[in-house]
Each structure stands twice: as C-alpha cells, then as structure tokens.
Amino acid sequence: MDQVESNPTIPVKALQEQLQKKYGVGFSIHKVFRAKSDAKKIVVGDYQKQYEVLRDYILELQSTNPDTTVKLELRDVSESNLGFKACLRDFLRLDETHKKSPYPGQILTAVGLDSNNGIYPLAYSIVEIENCESWKWFLESLGDELDLHAMSNFTFVSDRQKGLLQAVSQLFPCAEHRFCLRHIHENMKKQWRSKEYKDHLWDCATATPVLEFNHYMHQFSLYDKSTYEWLKSIPPQHWAKSHFTGKLL
Known part of the structure; x- marks a missing residue:
C-alpha cells in the first residue's frame, strides 16, 4: 500500500x-x-x-448549492450509428484461448476489420469447454447481433478447431471458411521444422493462378513427399489464395 x-x-x-x-x-x-x-x-x-x-x-x-445547473446526458449505445455494423466488412476472425484464473474455462472471440483495415474487437464469450455446442451458441448470438443468417456469405478465418468447423458449416453453409496459415505452419513444424518447409508452404499459399499453385505443390512433393501429402489433405479452398472466391483477397 x-x-x-x-x-x-x-x-x-x-x-x-x-x-x-x-x-x-x-x-x-x-x-x-x-x-x-x-x-x-x-x-x-x-x-x-x-x-x-x-x-x-x-x-x-x-x-x-442552490441554483446550480447540472446536466447529465445518458446515451444508449444500441442506438448509436457508429460501430462495426455502420461500416460492415464481411470478414470475421474466430479464435479461442484458455482462461488464466482460478476458474477454468475458455474464451471464444470474434474480431473484425474496420474500414481502415484496423483490428476491431467485436465479441467474446466465456464458456466451460470449446466444442461444437459452445461455438454454435456463440455464433448464433453473434449472428443475432449482426443480422447474419444461414445464407449469409461472410468470410470466417479460424485455426481449424473441429467443433468450430462443424458449427460454421451447420449455421452458415454459404460462408467461406478460411484457415489461418500461421496455425497450419505451427502444425507443420511439429514434424517438419526447417525454413525450407515454410518457404514451400508460403509459395503454395500465395500463388494466384491455379496453374502456379499446382506447380508449387509439385515442387513441394519433390522436396518431401510426406509433407506434400499432409498439406494436400487440407482442402486448398480454405488456405490457398488461388482457390479463394475473390470476396476477400
């Protein structure tokens, strides 16, 4: 003290x-x-x-203090025309982290981009465990706030958590779900750690024409067949720029 x-x-x-x-x-x-x-x-x-x-x-x-004039103005933020919905970007990053406190649980988060490409913290929720049901509850609540529905064509980015994959596919079947390349690389490093593996992954992910993507994937297979097969098992529409629809490049 x-x-x-x-x-x-x-x-x-x-x-x-x-x-x-x-x-x-x-x-x-x-x-x-x-x-x-x-x-x-x-x-x-x-x-x-x-x-x-x-x-x-x-x-x-x-x-x-007689004759004192005091003005207190209360503002209902729900009626404000500012915020994420005012300049909506069809892009949300979904993530989770463990709580560091005496009370166990996990924190689910949704982060967007503002009109200046700045990070816009949007929503978070504290849940007992991260699974499909907790993600569905979080996304349903988020959808109510942002007026999202089953036919919404938002773009979600996540770390490929299984429960989240199921929740997004069930609630927003028309949405584009992309995978965080950093997380893919982190998973790759568990077996293949050298810089060459990272460079091959980056070449494949950033190639724009499909032919160029196929070329770099072939180069990767020549470098290490097992890593190529591992990466090939991840659908390219979720992580390779050449297979994106073009809604958000």
Whole structure:
C-alpha cells in the first residue's frame, strides 16, 4: 500500500523486487500484479463505483448549492450509428484461448476489420469447454447481433478447431471458411521444422493462378513427399489464395 500510494506508476517488476528484498520471500509476478491492482483501488478508488454514485453526487450538488445547473446526458449505445455494423466488412476472425484464473474455462472471440483495415474487437464469450455446442451458441448470438443468417456469405478465418468447423458449416453453409496459415505452419513444424518447409508452404499459399499453385505443390512433393501429402489433405479452398472466391483477397 505504501509503495503504491507514494508512487502509483511504480512498475510491477520493481515492486516485486522491493517486496522480496523487504520480506525475504519470493512473490510471483502475477501475485504482485494483483496486489498492486487491489492497492490502487484503495488509494485512488474504484472508477466503476465512482461512476455508479454520479447521480447521487449531482443531487448533493443541487441540494447544497442552490441554483446550480447540472446536466447529465445518458446515451444508449444500441442506438448509436457508429460501430462495426455502420461500416460492415464481411470478414470475421474466430479464435479461442484458455482462461488464466482460478476458474477454468475458455474464451471464444470474434474480431473484425474496420474500414481502415484496423483490428476491431467485436465479441467474446466465456464458456466451460470449446466444442461444437459452445461455438454454435456463440455464433448464433453473434449472428443475432449482426443480422447474419444461414445464407449469409461472410468470410470466417479460424485455426481449424473441429467443433468450430462443424458449427460454421451447420449455421452458415454459404460462408467461406478460411484457415489461418500461421496455425497450419505451427502444425507443420511439429514434424517438419526447417525454413525450407515454410518457404514451400508460403509459395503454395500465395500463388494466384491455379496453374502456379499446382506447380508449387509439385515442387513441394519433390522436396518431401510426406509433407506434400499432409498439406494436400487440407482442402486448398480454405488456405490457398488461388482457390479463394475473390470476396476477400
């Protein structure tokens, strides 16, 4: 508390070193981070709770200061004409990650692109486990918000998780589902790690004409037949530019 009160911007690493030196006990960086967060709430106050008493503060001002004029304007964000739907791009990146907390679970996320090709965090959900049912619930909820239906031709990008593949194919059969090339490469590296494998994969993925794609795939087969067969098992319409429909290049 004293360190945070005297220096609210003290780095967590420096605070960790001070505590370990003072008490002669090791503290994990995550524990120190949580302790600093709790201390800051006590020192500077909880911002959310301060906003919750804003109306009470206004009433107090008016009762103790006659003729005081206070204007509080509330805005319903659901009625705003800004946001993702205002400049909709038919592209969503779907991903998942494990929660790092005492309560197990996984976080499902949907990220879009704005009109300046900037990343647009769109939605997230905390679920018990990542499977087809949890992805269907997440995508159905997302579809309700974005007015997506079974015939929508959105483009989804994912890491090929089986439950997600099933959910997208069932809910949005007309959507184009592309696979993250980085994840494909990460899977490839489990058996084939050299830079040459990455270069061959990249040549195949970025080739534009189908003939050029076939050429690079043939070159890959000459380099390593087993890797070629592994890559061939992944339908090219999901990862190779030459087989995309052209909706999003």
